[in-house]
Amino acid sequence: MCLAIPARVVAIMDADQAVVELGGVRKDISLALLDGVVEGDYVIVHVGYALTRLDPDEAARTLAMMATAGA
Amino acid sequence: MKYVDEFRDGEVAKKLAAAIAAEVEPDRRYNFMEFCGGHTHAISRYGLPDLLPPGVRMIHGPGCPVCVLPIGRIDLTIGLALEQGAIVCTYADTLRIPASGGLSLMRAKARGGDIRMVYAVTDALRIARENPGREVVFFAIGFETTTPPTAVAIKLAEAEGLDNFSVLCCHVLTPSAIMNILESPEVRVLGTVPLDGFIGPAHVSTVIGSRPYEFFAEEYRKPVVIAGFEPLDVMQAILMLVRQVNAGRAVVENEFTRAVTPDGNRKAQDLVSEVFELRRSFEWRGLGEVPYSALRIRARYASFDAERRFGLAYRPVPDNKACECGAILRGLKKPRDCKLFGTVCTPESPMGSCMVSSEGACAAHYTYGRHRGASE
Ligand code: SF4
Numbered sequence: 178m179c180l181a182i183p184a185r186v187v188a189i190m191d192a193d194q195a196v197v198e199l200g201g202v203r204k205d206i207s208l209a210l211l212d213g214v215v216e217g218d219y220v221i222v223h224v225g226y227a228l229t230r231l232d233p234d235e236a237a238r239t240l241a242m243m244a245t246a247g248a
Numbered sequence: 249m250k251y252v253d254e255f256r257d258g259e260v261a262k263k264l265a266a267a268i269a270a271e272v273e274p275d276r277r278y279n280f281m282e283f284c285g286g287h288t289h290a291i292s293r294y295g296l297p298d299l300l301p302p303g304v305r306m307i308h309g310p311g312c313p314v315c316v317l318p319i320g321r322i323d324l325t326i327g328l329a330l331e332q333g334a335i336v337c338t339y340a341d342t343l344r345i346p347a348s349g350g351l352s353l354m355r356a357k358a359r360g361g362d363i364r365m366v367y368a369v370t371d372a373l374r375i376a377r378e379n380p381g382r383e384v385v386f387f388a389i390g391f392e393t394t395t396p397p398t399a400v401a402i403k404l405a406e407a408e409g410l411d412n413f414s415v416l417c418c419h420v421l422t423p424s425a426i427m428n429i430l431e432s433p434e435v436r437v438l439g440t441v442p443l444d445g446f447i448g449p450a451h452v453s454t455v456i457g458s459r460p461y462e463f464f465a466e467e468y469r470k471p472v473v474i475a476g477f478e479p480l481d482v483m484q485a486i487l488m489l490v491r492q493v494n495a496g497r498a499v500v501e502n503e504f505t506r507a508v509t510p511d512g513n514r515k516a517q518d519l520v521s522e523v524f525e526l527r528r529s530f531e532w533r534g535l536g537e538v539p540y541s542a543l544r545i546r547a548r549y550a551s552f553d554a555e556r557r558f559g560l561a562y563r564p565v566p567d568n569k570a571c572e573c574g575a576i577l578r579g580l581k582k583p584r585d586c587k588l589f590g591t592v593c594t595p596e597s598p599m600g601s602c603m604v605s606s607e608g609a610c611a612a613h614y615t616y617g618r619h620r621g622a623s624e
Contacts, residue, residue, distance in 0.1 A: 181451060183251040200249050207370065209400045210516045219251055221454060221507055224339065224390075225368025226397045228516070229454035229507050231251055236506040243260050243480050246267035246487075 183219040183231050197222060251506070255478030256294070264483035265299040271490050278304045280489055281579055282447040283426060285312030285607025286477040292612035294479035304486060307441065310425050310534060310577040311449060313390040314341045314605035318533045319565040321418050322347035325387045328416070329353075329361030332558055334383040336363045337372035341605045342389060344598055348565050369401040376405070376413035385554045386415045392455045395419040395543065396516035399523040402545065402552045414554040417545050420530065422452050423460045424541035428532075430468045434580055441579040445489040447482065448474035450504055457512025461500045469498040476504040523549055531564055533601055534577030571600035576609050583613040590614055 184197035184204070193209040197220065207226045208214050220227035272278060282288055288308045291297065297306065310316050322345050329336045336353070343354045343365065357363040362382075366372050369386055376384035388398045398415060405413045426446065434441040448461055453474045461472045471492035475485035485503045492498065502508055523546060530542030545553040554560065567574060571593070572586040583589050583602070593599035595611050602608040606615065 182249065185250070207368070207397070207400070210396050210513060210519070212515060221451060223393045223451055224397055225370055226400070228393060228396075228451060229513055232506045236251060236254075239481075239484070239503065239506060240254055243264060243484050246260075246263040 181221055181223045181228075184222050186214055186216055186218045186220060186227075189214065189216060195227070197227075252478065255476065255480045257480065260480055261294075261299060261483055264480065264487055268304065268483070268487050268490055269301045271487070271494065272301050272303050273494060274303075276303060276493070277442065278444050278490055278493055279307060279442040280304070280445045280447060280486065281307040281309045281429070281443055282482070283309035283311040283422065284447075284449045284452070284477075285315065285605065285609075285612075286450060287447055287475065287482055288312065288609055289607045289612050290477055290479055290482055292616040295616070296479060296482060299483065300486065304490070307443070307579040308576060308582075308609040309429065309446075309579065310532065311391065311422065311452075312602070312605055312607045312609075313394070313420065314345060315573065315577060315601045315608045316420065316425075316532045316534060317342070317345060317389060317418060317601060318531045319347055319567065320531060320563050321416075322353065323565060324560050324562065325385075325416060326351055326353060326356040326361065327560075328385050328554065328558065329356055329363050330359065332383065334362070334385045334558075335375060335379060336361065336385050336387055337366045337369075337375055338363065338387040339367075339389065339394075340365045342387060344604050345601050346568065346598060369397050373401055373404060373410065373413060376410050377408075380412060382412060383557075384413050386413070387418070388415045389418045391420055391422050391449070392452045392520075395520050395524065396455060396513070399519040402523050402549050403519070405552055406549065411551065414552050414557050415545065416554040416560075417524070417543060419524065419543045420532065421541050421543070422449055422456070423463075424538055425532070425535065426461075426464055428535050428538050428541070429579065430464060430470070432578060434578065443470060443579070444493050445471040445473070445498075447485050447489070448472045448500070450475060450477045450481070450507070453502075453504065453508040453512065455513045455516050458500055458502050458508055458510050459512075465498045465500050471498045472500045474500070474502045474504050474508055476507065522546075531562070532577075533567065534574035568599055573600040573602040573610070576602055583610040586610070
């Protein structure tokens with residue numbers, strides 16, 4: 178139940194709600210645990226709630242580190 | 249899918265594997281525990297043990313919320329449905345966990361219990377709104393990732409005056425479980441579970457941050473690398489752990505910087521501490537009673553606490569004697585050491601909790617690792 182993958186926020190609704198897209202599927206989720214989310218952000222969704230935003234720069238940095246086998 | 253596919257690239261995985269193989273010292277054994285079921289799942293699903301040199305061994309930890317729920321807690325939940333006539337709302341993963349008397353939530357449902365599977369706690373709130381004449385109980389399980397949503401739900405229920413809604417709180421804490429492992433005689437005295445480092449939780453750490461693990465690194469001299477749930481994340485974390493061990497270092501490092509910060513999600517933490525407080529003790533499957541390892545609902549929100557509302561008394565129930573889940577959760581045994589594995593016990597008819605969730609060690613091995621080498 179802990180498996181959750183990053184989803185893209187496609188619309189911000191009222192009352193801490195948002196619509197995210199996940200592999201072509203749209204889903205309503207809650208933003209009650211996160212401030213300042215905007216459309217286009219990637220968030221990690223867990224049991225219907227966004228837990229954290231994904232940092233694109235850090236993702237790129239990690240991938241670069243992996244590509245050089247952590248060198 | 250963005251942020252997923254890149255972290256599953258097979259070519260990069262091979263490079264990381266080569267780097268690990270090049271850096272392990274020939275006479276050294278590296279025993280790393282992946283705390284989370286999410287990592288256990290990734291390790292089995294992507295066959296990572298096949299990519300690792302023989303000196304590196306992964307040990308499954310107790311971080312699967314479904315696996316650590318003791319029978320007594322499921323019994324309480326079944327009682328709410330069958331004896332109190334409540335509508336019980338639960339995450340799907342709990343439905344097949346074996347309980348007393350050959351029951352499970354699924355079987356209790358077949359006996360007429362009104363047990364409903366929900367995806368989010370907000371669905372339980374909706375069910376409570378739709379059934380004003382009925383008691384609706386949410387069976388709240390999980391580590392620090394599912395706790396903040398439960399806190400939000402309790403606050404929403406209070407704000408709305410939803411007084412037929414309550415929560416059976418079984419939320420548990422990751423740092424206490426790690427501490428319990430580190431303090432266990434198998435690790436400290438007997439050395440039957442050699443431990444050279446931890447892969448730290450992915451999503452739990454998005455909430456609590458990387459700081460809570462610093463104590464383990466310092467106090468117990470164990471390196472911790474927080475890692476994402478994709479296969480490359482796990483490989484990279486293993487490489488980082490190998491390097492720490494080789495250098496004689498024991499610090500907290502963060503491989504999952506795209507989602508985890510030192511402080512974590514403060515808003516979520518504040519909501520949790522507003523609604524919940526520490527329990528003095530809580531029984532875990534496999535670990536037994538662990539002091540200050542779980543949460544309960546604060547007195548301020550007592551009317552939403554199913555334990556108080558229904559006067560529930562916890563009664564511990566021993567596991568099926570043949571089931572090795574307890575030893576597996578403590579890193580002492582592997583699924584294959586269990587006589588029931590894959591014969592009497594399968595995901596379709598689990599005998600123990602580790603065969604229920606896809607993050608459970610037995611289920612992960614059964615689904616993805618059955619045909620692999622004997623080392624598994
Ligand atoms: S195979 Fe089944 S019975 Fe054996 S340890 Fe795993 S869950 Fe328990």
